[in-house]
Amino acid sequence: MGGPLIEIGFGPQVCGDLAAGATREWLVTDGLGGYATGTVSGLRTRRYHGLLVVAGPTPATRRVALASLDPAVILPSGAQVRLGTHEWASGAVDPTGFELLERFDLVDGVPRWRWRIGDVVIERELAMAYGSPCVGVVHRLISGGPVELTLAAACTWRDAHAERYADAPPPRMEAVEDGAVIEAAYRIAGPGWEPAGQWWHGAHHREEAERGLQATEDLWYAGGFTGRLERPGDVVEVSAWAGELAERPAPAVELVSAARERSRAVVAAAKPVDAVDATLAHAADAFIVDSGAGPDVVAGYPWFGVWSRDTMIAYEGLLLGTGRAEAGRELLRRYAATLSEGMLANTADTGTVEYNTVDATLWFLHAVDRHVAATGDTDLAAELLPALRDVVAAHLAGTRYGIRVDPADGLLTQGAPGTALTWMDARVYGVPITPREGKPVEINALWVNGLAAVTELAQLVGADPGPAATAHGRAYEGFRNRFPAPGGWLYDVVDAPAHYPLGGDPNVDDDAFRPNQLLAWSLPYAPLEPEPGPLRAVAAALLTPLGLRSLAPGSPGYCDRHRGGPAQRDGAYHQGTVWPWLIGPYATACARASVDVHAIFTGLESHLTEFGLGSVSETADARPPHLATGCPFQAWSVAELLRARRLVR
Structure with a gap:
């Protein structure tokens, strides 16, 4: 089923070099907003890295659970070779298992590592159960042996955007068959479980340090698993899961196989x-x-949740x-x-529902139009048309944050002090970097496009488009009259207010050369050719x-x-x-x-x-x-x- 993915794989020159292997990241997801993610080298470089990260009531409210599962091989000689990799606040990297990696591959989206210790080759694969917060990790002997494999479980239970330290109470552990329940929130299970219970102090996250954020945390060494790999093909499986803790998931080998099969089906469906x-x-x-x-x-x-603008653009x-x-x-x-006053909420990632966006709703009009154009789903068009007409009416009448149609030219103006309502919404210390108050070019291209889309959808189902048709004609002409700049491209914002930092005139036209003008040419009902x-x-x-x-x-x-x-x-x-x-x-x-x-x-x-x-x-x-x-x-x-x-x- 489905064509092959591009080949993604690295040998020892990348895997064994932290500067290279630790900057390439892999991701597997559970279909709920949870995930497992890390680097090719195995080094946790972000606070978000972990083998089980569980989505909460919303995808944005994730919690890191199983941070790492560090393998060590005990050879017939009795020598122990540690295959994990950690960096510490002291600057030390210990252990340095990445140096023994000879190969990393993504196989149908499933990450696979191979370590070589002489003639002994150990393979690790992991996958998540789709629709369930569960990860399965498989370790397989590829050559050599017999060997004993131990797996040290480093755990936590914290907000994915934060850290946890040893000055707080340790995670609560409850012993269960072949493992433990941590904080009554998730369970780890595998062979030969031996509980431990001690802090590993000062795990360092180099990417967070680079981003100017808190870069260390303490990890709870909950205990370890032990299994015997007698001959090539033998496996040691460990699972970790949240949710229904009493219900055992499928074996890790089956989770890996199911993930690969599902991956091929997903790709095939996309043709x-x-x-x-x-x-x-x-x-x-x-x-x-x-x-x-x-x-x-x-x-x-690993850090975003749901944003309506992103959803509708994508x-x-x-x-x-x-x-x-x-x-x-x-x-x-x-x-x-969920429309309110003619607007989609921007996000709830911040902990509250925010409507501070001018373009998400306009992208929603575009998404509905593209859906109907692609599928011929006139039933959906008829069902949603009243809501779409309400969006137009609310924008004509005026809604939150000064979003309203200027009767002088039919264009959409927007803005309020301290806000940044377009996709260029970054703020520093509460001050917008690109406020773009007034009439931004892509907002009005989307407005013209949305009005045309509502009109077309109404005609398709034989319904009254409401004020959309008339408003479209005025906005279309207004756009063509106002946005062309003398240089041959388009203004980024017209009619910016006097306090806009481009000059002191009552109305300022901002000719900053930005990519926003592309929407005036690229949308299906774009105002310009x-x-x-x-x-x-x-x-x-x-x-x-x-x-x-x-x-x-x-x-x-x-x-x-x-x-x-x-x-x-x-x-x-x-x-x-x-x-x-x-x-x-x-x-x-x-x-x-x-x-x-x-x-x-x-x-x-x-x-x-x-x-x-x-x-x-x-x-x-x-x-x-x-x-x-x-x-x-x-x-x-x-x-x-x-x-x-x-x-x-």
């Missing part, structure tokens, strides 16, 4: 056109989860592009039921191997590195930092202008083996070599690359 397409379809699967209320989309791993590639229209239909119906000239200008200033810069070099405030502490990173987030998802609008606009862009995907295709393995990162540095930053696994980055590659074939 991939080549190995890269198959890999992107497989990557997309990680982001589509059952949140408890129905299908939803995790914006990125919708076409993530769900329609992978054969999941039925799940998409349920998602769209559920989101429509793309021309080669402006697209060449976009390519010259913004296009990189990993996507498009968020601001042209040389512009005021331009930052070429997305590095440092939170304030530094947020300050650079939309001031030059490269965003892979923007390859979608760029490629679409070029295709509409008959500009050949087949070669633009090479860098991103190569990136699939460089950072978040088999996936696409959230961001990258603006300057060469455009090192990846942000989340290693990002939904809209995967979705838009998948959609764009298929579009231009």
Whole structure:
């Protein structure tokens, strides 16, 4: 079933070099928002790394459970060889099992390591049970032996965004058959269990240090498992699971086999056109989860939860592009039921439901339109049309954060002090870096597109479009009159308020050269037809191997590195930092202008083996070599690359 994924594998030159192996990350997920993730070398470089990370009531409320399971081989001579890898606050790396790795591979999405100790080769594979917070870890003797294998379970139970230390009470452990229950929250089980119970102090996370965050934690050594590997093919299996602790999961070997089989089925359902397409379809699967209320989309791993803007931007590639229209239909119906004052909530990741977004709802109109166009689902169009008309009416009348239509030109204006409502929403110490108050170009391209979509959907089902048709005509003309700039491209924001930091005039038109203008040419009902000239200008200033810069070099405030502490990173987030998802609008606009862009995907295709393995990162540095930053696994980055590659074939 399904075509093969691209080959992702590394030998000892990468596995045995922490500078290389510890910067390549793998991910497996449980379909609920939980996951297991780590690095090729086995070193935990992030607070988020662990073999069992459990989603809470929402995908954003995750807890790290089983942090690591460190193997050690006892040879016939009695010598013990430790195969785990940890870095400590002292700077020491101990043990250094990565030095014995001869191979790492992703096989149908399942990570596999092989350590060599002379003629003894030990293999590890792990997989999660789909639809259950459960991981199975298999250790297999490939050659040599007999040997004894011990596995030290380093545990915790904490918020995935935090740390736990030995100055707090130790995790509560309850002895059960062949293992233990930790904090009454999850269970670990395997052969030859021997409880321990002591702190490992000062585990260091080098990526968190790089990001200016707390970089150490203490781990609880709960105990160890022991098994005998007599001959090649023998296995030692360990499982860890949350939820129904009394119900034993399938053996770890079966979990690995089931994960591979499911991976092949997921890829087959997407009807991939080549190995890269198959890999992107497989990557997309990680982001589509059952949140408890129905299908939803995790914006990125390992730290994001659900964001409506990301969901709707990714919708076409993530769900329609992978054969999941039925799940998409349920998602769209559920989101429509949550509209408030004509708006979708932005996120609940922060602990409260926030509506601080101007574009998520407009992307929702686009997603519904693309769904109906792809599936012919007129029943869904008729069902959602009243909600879509309400969205239009609320925007015409005015809603939260100053979002309203300007009667002078039919364009959508927005903004309130201290807010950043577009996708360029970073703030430092509460102050927006790119406030973009007024009439942003992509917001109004989405407004024009959304009005046309509502009108078309109404006509399709023989219903009254409400005010959408009239509003579309006015917004369309308003856009074409207001946004073209003298240089041949488009203003980023028009009619910015007087306090906008571009000058003192009552109305300021911001001509910052940004990729937002691409939506004016790329959306299905775009207000402008793309021309080669402006697209060449976009390519010259913004296009990189990993996507498009968020601001042209040389512009005021331009930052070429997305590095440092939170304030530094947020300050650079939309001031030059490269965003892979923007390859979608760029490629679409070029295709509409008959500009050949087949070669633009090479860098991103190569990136699939460089950072978040088999996936696409959230961001990258603006300057060469455009090192990846942000989340290693990002939904809209995967979705838009998948959609764009298929579009231009």
